[in-house]
Amino acid sequence: MVDNDTRVDFYRQMVRIRAYEAALQANYHADKTPQWDIGAGLIPGEMHLAAGQEPVAVGLCANLEKDDAITGPHRPHHLALAKGVDINKMTAEIYGRDTGLCHGKGGHMHLFDPEQHFSCSGIIAEGMPVAVGQALAFSRKGTDNVAVAVAGEGAANQGAFHEALNLASMWKLPVIFIIEDNDWAISVARDSATPIKDGSLRGTAYGMPSQRVEGNDVEMIYEACKTAVDRARAGGGPTLLEIHTVRMWGHFEGDAQAYRGDELAEANERDPIPAYEKRLISAGLLTDDQAAQIKAEAEAEVQAAIDFATSSPEPKPSDAYLHVFA
Amino acid sequence: MTATVDAGTRRVTTAKAISEGIAQEMRSNPDVFVMGEDVGPYGGIFGSTGGLYEEFGSTRIIDTPISETGFIGAGIGAAVEGLRPVVELMFVDFFGVCFDQIYNHMAKIHYESGGNVKVPMVLMTAVGGGYSDAAQHSQCLWATFAHMPGMKIVVPSNPYDAKGLMISAIRDDNPVVFMFHKGVMGLPWMAKNPRSIGPVPEEEYTVPIGKAAIAHEGSDVTVVSLSISVQHCLDVAEELEGTTSVEVIDLRSVVPLDREAILASVAKTGRLVIVDEDYKSFGLSGEIVATIADKDPSMLKKPVERVCYPDVPVPYARVLEYEALPTRDKIKDAIAKVTA
Numbered sequence: 001m002v003d004n005d006t007r008v009d010f011y012r013q014m015v016r017i018r019a020y021e022a023a024l025q026a027n028y029h030a031d032k033t034p035q036w037d038i039g040a041g042l043i044p045g046e047m048h049l050a051a052g053q054e055p056v057a058v059g060l061c062a063n064l065e066k067d068d069a070i071t072g073p074h075r076p077h078h079l080a081l082a083k084g085v086d087i088n089k090m091t092a093e094i095y096g097r098d099t100g101l102c103h104g105k106g107g108h109m110h111l112f113d114p115e116q117h118f119s120c121s122g123i124i125a126e127g128m129p130v131a132v133g134q135a136l137a138f139s140r141k142g143t144d145n146v147a148v149a150v151a152g153e154g155a156a157n158q159g160a161f162h163e164a165l166n167l168a169s170m171w172k173l174p175v176i177f178i179i180e181d182n183d184w185a186i187s188v189a190r191d192s193a194t195p196i197k198d199g200s201l202r203g204t205a206y207g208m209p210s211q212r213v214e215g216n217d218v219e220m221i222y223e224a225c226k227t228a229v230d231r232a233r234a235g236g237g238p239t240l241l242e243i244h245t246v247r248m249w250g251h252f253e254g255d256a257q258a259y260r261g262d263e264l265a266e267a268n269e270r271d272p273i274p275a276y277e278k279r280l281i282s283a284g285l286l287t288d289d290q291a292a293q294i295k296a297e298a299e300a301e302v303q304a305a306i307d308f309a310t311s312s313p314e315p316k317p318s319d320a321y322l323h324v325f326a
Numbered sequence: 327m328t329a330t331v332d333a334g335t336r337r338v339t340t341a342k343a344i345s346e347g348i349a350q351e352m353r354s355n356p357d358v359f360v361m362g363e364d365v366g367p368y369g370g371i372f373g374s375t376g377g378l379y380e381e382f383g384s385t386r387i388i389d390t391p392i393s394e395t396g397f398i399g400a401g402i403g404a405a406v407e408g409l410r411p412v413v414e415l416m417f418v419d420f421f422g423v424c425f426d427q428i429y430n431h432m433a434k435i436h437y438e439s440g441g442n443v444k445v446p447m448v449l450m451t452a453v454g455g456g457y458s459d460a461a462q463h464s465q466c467l468w469a470t471f472a473h474m475p476g477m478k479i480v481v482p483s484n485p486y487d488a489k490g491l492m493i494s495a496i497r498d499d500n501p502v503v504f505m506f507h508k509g510v511m512g513l514p515w516m517a518k519n520p521r522s523i524g525p526v527p528e529e530e531y532t533v534p535i536g537k538a539a540i541a542h543e544g545s546d547v548t549v550v551s552l553s554i555s556v557q558h559c560l561d562v563a564e565e566l567e568g569t570t571s572v573e574v575i576d577l578r579s580v581v582p583l584d585r586e587a588i589l590a591s592v593a594k595t596g597r598l599v600i601v602d603e604d605y606k607s608f609g610l611s612g613e614i615v616a617t618i619a620d621k622d623p624s625m626l627k628k629p630v631e632r633v634c635y636p637d638v639p640v641p642y643a644r645v646l647e648y649e650a651l652p653t654r655d656k657i658k659d660a661i662a663k664v665t666a
Contacts, residue, residue: 071403101439102442103440110438112443119406121431132400325478326500
């Protein structure tokens, strides 16, 4: 069972991630008017935000150590923040600054933090075999570290997902496969793309313990991930978890989401953070004032990271030629 | 160690030279391991891992499922965490099922990370035709890989270079694509040029990546080639000794391309023939011509001749395939044209 301090910490972390995504959203759009231009402004390019999916990142990462690895997808911020990636360097990367994690070469879909063994890829499901390899390395080195591959439910229809599951199971590697089922692969509904309701059946097909987790509840997600991580650390091999979560915002910023119809309003009603806040307040673990203070602290931290980013220098243009080779 | 070899040195096949280089690196570095399809007890379909399983066992010589995206990706993940995997893609033609891992991940992670994450892995793969394996098992494709930044590409033509380049590739902190032509491996079950068996020192040595070799010195014409085509070029150069003085440049690496070696030789001869078993258009031979044109087109006394694979898929029937392949006769004709 999750203790009370941990529950408040879960809340704090989810609020922090939401504050981050909300600030990025506001700043992303602020300087793209009046003629909206995806390449304009302080944060150019595509922007995939994870509002609604905070419970997955927080519940998962509460089980991970610094030397455990994560490969994330194109929607990575919640995972990076929960894993412990430095918020200043990450923000500077998203703003394309020289002080960023990757000196401005990666951007928001390609965040690399070797210290936290965190990386992400913009190619659907293709980070999953890489996590298998990280687990192989941990296993060969004799550590008890684990690797986690996170991808969306659309990615579970890609070959890389199936190859990664097969390899990890065959070699009994310490990998946890997390499918974030947010019901949508851009504009294609899960029900139009995936013929089974319970995607964890696919893990069963590869001979690994698997579970679908309903509810988008950070504590249930934590418990499911704990079982999987403990098993992997103990040499028990991989696990597939399909976690039903919610995509509250567009696939990318600027996505009008007309394809969602009434479902969009319904999705926003499933916002996990107010629900958890209410639960903690009724359990007597949190007051309205404390909740407000947690939000204020999160917003201040995020603003400081944005200030760090915007006050950092851009890379030198000639740096474009560096780092093709080591 | 230099490229000179004592006459008394033992002679081995290119396949043996490669597996010996891997074995020696594995003995000295526990981070090196091999994975791929049929690399274990079988020893690699083209012999590149022969004998390794017997010495190192299944924990370091890992037979994989038929799952190229899976195990090349796993190689990348292992390399990112500090190991040095040698991963075999059985035929380069199979890159179509796994190229995302190769060009979007293996080749780009170091750059995307701003130099913070290294991917020290070797992707070893068999290339080339000449034995009626047809369109999906006979291509060279080095220019396809070379077009994407971030991968070094080596293409040995003989056993000595193969061992030295493999050791260099394993020690390199970058992804290196090691492309061996099936015809240079010295396989007992495939026709071969005697040059596929040659002197190889028993000790470890390196051949630098990115340095071409003058495989045959000459002054009348420069023939730039790589991989198995170098063997044909050397046959022709030796045949023409006394009539035409042919300088054969063995590129040995496609990335980095040793442009200086090409320019220096063409500056001397003023005549250029390029022999390349990869497709002619949009590829290596055009890049070599551009290298001359960028520097000083006036160094050419005659238009360049290119003996390349024509822009057709590789056909099956022997008569059709040999119509398309670079051959000694075509090389001789090209040399005759530029020296006329």
